[in-house]
Each structure stands twice: as structure tokens, then as C-alpha cells.
Amino acid sequence: MKKTALSLSVLAALALGSASAQTTVKIATLSPLSGGQSDLGTQIRNGAQLAVNEYKPLFKKIGLDLQLVAYDDQADPATGTAQARKIASDRQILAVVGTLNSGVAIPSSAALQPSHVAMVSPANTANQVTDRGLSNMNRIVARDDAQGPAGANFIARTLKAKKVYILNDKTAYGEGLAKEVEKALKADGVQVVANEGTEEKSDFSSIIAKIKLQRPDAVYFGGIYNQVGVFIKQLREAGINAPVIGGDGLDSSELATIAGQGANDIYFTTVAAPIEALPAAKVFATSFKQTFNDNAQGFGAFGYDAAKVVLQGILDAARANGNKAPSRMQVETAIRKGNFTGLLSGNVTFNSVGDRKSATLYVMNVQGGKYKLATTVPVKPARQ
Template sequence: MKLKPSLTVIAALALGSASLSSASAQTTIKVASLMPLSGGQSAIGTQARNGVELAVREYQPQFKRLGLTLQFLPFDDQADPATGTAAARKIASDRQVLAVVGALNSGVTIPVSAALAPSRVAMVSSASTANQVTDRGLKNVNRIVARDDAQGPAGANFIATNLKAKKVYVLNDKTAYGEGLANEVEKALKGRGIQVVGNEGTEEKNDFSGIIAKIKLQRPDAIYFGGIYNQVGVFIRQLREAGVTTPLVGGDGLDSQELLKIAGKSAENVYFTTGAAPVEALPAAKTFAATYQKTFKQPAQGFAVYGYDAAKVVLQGILNAAKANGNKAPTRAQVESAVRQGNFKGLLSGQASFNSVGDRKAATLYVMKVGGGQVKLSTTLAVKPGRS
């Protein structure tokens, strides 16, 4: 015998079905990051990724008030263009991902941004300085750091003015980042009448004896190395062990406490330019530093601030786009436009806005001095890092 369900049962089932439907229809927005989380550059990549996570946690309540669930998806690009591009394809296929913080390395950012451009996925790089990152005019690409043609000349000016060098040996790590910086430094040095006695690229990671021998013959007043801490740290140690005390200058790829560990006591008379002031230098960063230490059980460094600031630009852009869209999840195109048009105030990277190609219109660079087992502020430089 068939029993007819009562109206009460039918209503209850309908209510339950509606509740399940509502739960499944909860709008989720995702923000991805692309950083080297494994391999030789994992120290700075992890710092940047952690900075992004803290920014996401801060913004989640604001998204929740709009009925939006904000999620964070960190990807490991291993500082490798092919790995980064593979991750970009995954990001593009997930329609809930509206923007990316990264990549860290210029050599990864360039192909990844091209891969994401057709899908209109906005990117804000926290550390890619190569001119080509924005010179291609892609609408989805932005960055909070100064370009090579700003950071390079700043390093060259420091070498000429502060170190008073007349002869400089220039090195690079054969990446888009390192080559870009080294070439801009060479150009600026020659423009000031300073002799560049050598300019070479090297992928060597372990034995720099051949290069050091050439440096000894040339006897430069300063060395510039466009590269990353894991390679340059080994070079510095071997350079000092060979009795060469010449000042060494680099870019923000040296901005890691790992440099001190790798180079050890040899990390003396070393300088680097960076867009992030030391965390302890500004009162506004105290809360961030304390939260970072409590959350990740390690002190925050420059790349953590870079990641945090870049993430805030992305998150505020998405939030602005959502509000303009009637407090609903925006499209990727709307986010792309909102990020490019926004004004932002970074924790340590200052107040800024983007120009027509995604470069910041103005910024401050800091020259840091490494010595005595510490990294301290040497001088501050104001620059215009973007072309119009």
C-alpha cells in the first residue's frame, strides 16, 4: 500500500533542500599567490606567501559582510618559468580565482602574466623588477616595486656618490631579474663616467674562483651583483676568503636573513637596494611584525612586507569591484580594472597608485648595509619607478 506524504513532511523536505541549495550556492572568491616555496629561493618565497596570508585574514571579515567567502590558494612556482606557467593554467581554469599576488621572480612573472592575460586574471607582483614585466602593456599586470631602470640607477648612484668608486665590476645571475638590474647599473655608471671593468653573467652556484681571479686582476673599487641571496651569499663568502674586501652592492634579491647564514662572517661591506624599509624602522609595522612572529614563529623580513602590501592592493581592488557590482562577486575583468585604477597605501611601501602600464608612479628606495651580523638602513632614495 502506498502512503501519501503529509504536507508537513513535504514542507520539511523542501526547506531542507532549500537550505542545502543555499549552502552550496555560497559565493566563494579566491585569491592565489605564486611564490618559490621550495628550492633555493624558498626563504624569501615563504616570507612573501606568509605576508599574503596575513592580508587575506585581515580582509576576510569585510568580504563576509558582503556575503562573500574569501579563500587563499598558494602555489609553488619553484622560481621556475615552466612550473609557474603550469600553475597559471590551473589558476585560469578555476573561475573563482579573481586575482594573483606574484610572481616573485621576473623570469616567472613575464610568462605567467602572458598566460593569464587572455583570462583577465589581475596580477600584482610583490617583487618583479624587470622592465619587460610592464613594458609589454598587458592590462592585467601591476607591481608595487620599482623597475630595473629605477633601482639600477639608484644602486649606481650609491656606488658613485657614497662609495666614490671609479672602477666597478658588474655581475648577474643570467635571469631576467639579474640581467636587467646589471644592465641598468652599467648604463648609469657609464653615464657618470665610471669605468665598468667587467660585466658578465654566471649561473655558477658553488665555485666562483675563476670570476674572483678576474676581479683580483682588475682591482675594482666596487662590485655589483644582480642576483639572489642564495647565489650571491656563496660568492661573498668565497670572495672574502680570497682576501678581497671590495664593497659589494646588489638589488632586493639580497633582502633575506638567509644571506647572513650563507655568507657567515664574510657578510661585511655589502649593500643592497630595496623598496621595503626594515620592519623595525617604522612604527606602523610593529603590529604586523608581532602578528607575523606569533603566526609563523619567525621574524618578518622585507619580502613578507612585499607580499602583504601586494596582497592588500589585490584585495582592496576586488572589494572595490564587488561594491561597484552591487555587493556581488565581480568579474575578472572588473577586478582587473579596479586594481589598475586603485590607490593604495602599503605598510612599508607607502602611498601609491599605478600608471597606464601598471608601474607605481612614485616610490622610495632604501639602501641597506650588511655587516656585523646585522642588516641596517644606510640611506633613503626617492625615485620615479614607472614610465608614463
């Protein structure tokens, strides 16, 4: 009898536990967590983790256990696509924060689209990311057709350059940005002496020799900090002090470290605001430092904002679903049609293809290895 009574009490406890058990829902991050671009990819993941930490109690109130799963895309399109397929196969993952690289976002979002896994990018700028019209792809940053002209205008009107040498890293991001800069410079009457693609990472001597011959007033490089930093170091060592301008791929504290004593007269447009340009970011920056023992950078803040858009979208969809875990399609719709407030970078709403209706570009200057804000440029996409 005792044995039976014990068994019944155990069964009752198990039944009670299962009745109160929470449903697990997850979001994923997809960014480079290893390799040369891991500094920025880790910022995105950590920013998203802070947002998850904040939203956990709100999800718990309606019976949902919120978790974050981080995937490493290694800044590689094939790896990112393979990881996207893994994300799609985990039915508890309802949305993704990512990616860092446009060249990774394009195939990854296509791999996620049949499963209606929404993506909100804190970084992708290539026009093609949203021009494909995928229902699951959104971004909270400006596009290359805004970033390119902003960089070109700065070169022509602030730096007063008459002759510019353009380089790109042969990726969707770098080529797209360089193309937009070239178009805008030519429209401004500036001579573009080259738009050259290179995958070189360590020895830029042959390119620098060509730049020396052309004697440009400025060099534009559409690429990422780990490559461009080495180029700048070697350019300065060769005695060329022309300003070097780039896009948001240069937005890393590692750029100045890599460039070393050459970290002067560098300018870059960035879609992720420097922390000091975001009035609401002080508490975030303190929390980031305490949690990860690392200083928050722009992409950390935008990873946080992209995650808040994702999490609020899931929460809105859950509430509309009777406080039950929503479907991926419900989340996809809630994100695209939502109005998200209280973000570090301002309010977010998306147009019909997933572009942010109102964004800001920031022009940063690196001088003596120190970063400072040069100017801001408000932008709106062509369609609202």
C-alpha cells in the same frame, strides 16, 4: 506520513542552507615555496595570508567566502607558467599576488592575460614586466631603471669607487639590473672592467681569480641571495674585501647566514622596506610572528601590501556589482584604476602600464652579519 514529513523538513533545511550559502572567491599567490629562494617566496605567501585574514569579515558581510590558494613556482619560468595556467582554469580565482622573480612574472602574466586574471607583484623590478603594456600586470615596487641608477649612484658617490667589476646571474632580473648599473656607472665616469654573466652556484674560483687580477674598488652582482651569498663567502676567503653591492635579490636574512664570516661590507638596494623603516608595520610584524612563528621581512610586508591592493580591488568591484562576485575583468579594471590607502608602504596608485606612481628604494648595509638601513631614495616612473 512521518517519513514524508521528515523528507520535507530535510529538503526545507537544505533549501534554507543553500539560500544562505556564501559564494567562494579566491586569490592566489605565485612564488617559490620550495628550493633555494623559498625564504622570500614564503614571506610573500604569509604576508598575503595575513591580509586575507583581515579582509575575510568584510567579504563575509556581502556574502562572499574569501580564500587564499598558494602556488609554488620554484623560481622557474616554465613551472610558474604552468602554475599560471592552473590558476586561470580555476574560475573562482580572481587575482594573483606574485611573483618574486621577474623572469617568472613575464611569461606567467602573459599566460594569465587572456583570462584577465590581474597580478599585483610585491617584488618584480625588470622594466619588461610592465613595459609590455599588459592590462593585468601591476607592481607596487620600483623598476630596475630606478633601482640600477640608485645602486650605481651609491657606488660612485658614497663608496667613491673608481673601478667596478659587475656580475649577473643570466636571468631577466640579474641581466637587466646589471645593464642599468653599468649604464649609470659609465655616465658617472666610473670604469666598468667587466659585466659577466654566470649561472655558477658553488665554485666561483675562476671568477674570483679574474677579480683578483683586476683589483676593483667594488663588485656589483645582479642576482639572488642563495647564489651571491656563496660567492661572497668564497670572495672573502680569497682575501678580497672590496664592498659587494647588489639589488633586492639579496634582501633575505639568509644572505648573511650563507656568507658566514664574510658577511661584511655588503650593500643592496631593495624595493621592499626593512620592517623598521615602515612606521605602520609594528602591529603587522607582531601578528606575523604570532601567526607563522617567523620574523617578518621586507617581502613579507610587501606581500601583505600587494594582497591588500588585490583584495580592496575585488571588494570595490563587488560593491560596484551589487555586492555580488565580480568578473575577472571588473577586478582587473578596479585594481589598475584604484587608489589604495592605508598600506604599510604608503598609498598606491598605478599608471597606465601598471607601475606604482610613487615608490621608494632602500639601501641596506650588512656588517658583521647584521642588517641596517643606509639610506632611502624616492623614485617615480618616467610616465605617470
